[in-house]
């Protein structure tokens with residue numbers, strides 16, 4: 600069984616991860632509109648990862664015999680002033696998710712839910728990577744400028760990332 604507090608927070612985290620999926624899918628659509636198909640492809644791959652994250656919590660609850668509750672999703676945002684703004688908001692969103700994961704770890708310790716620890720430690724490591732990836736793109740666009748050829752080069756570079764084979768987002 601899953602302690603009540605952890606059960607509640609993990610169901611909320613499924614919602615946060617699915618809203619991350621939704622946010623990055625919206626960013627993919629925005630980048631396609633801007634003819635930045637490389638950045639759009641990167642966001643498709645990121646959206647795919649967020650769905651995988653949601654399913655990690657979903658499967659964890661199922662395996663521990665706890666009910667999965669799927670809450671209504673919010674569209675966090677659907678358009679941006681410019682590409683740099685979208686990347687900055689992706690980074691800010693990852694900081695928000697990291698704070699949620701840290702809170703899960705804090706609660707797991709407080710209530711001595713040791714069974715949750717391996718999953719939550721995986722997410723701590725994952726958030727380091729997710730913050731780093733988005734922060735690097737923000738830094739690149741700030742340094743190189745986010746218009747003209749710099750933007751085209753950045754778009755080409757980011758286009759190398761692909762969702763896993765068989766993903767509906769590929």
Ligand SMILES: [Fe+2]
Nearest residue numbers: 616619649652
């Ligand atoms: Fe995530």
Ligand SMILES: [Fe+2]
Nearest residue numbers: 619693696729
């Ligand atoms: Fe993420």
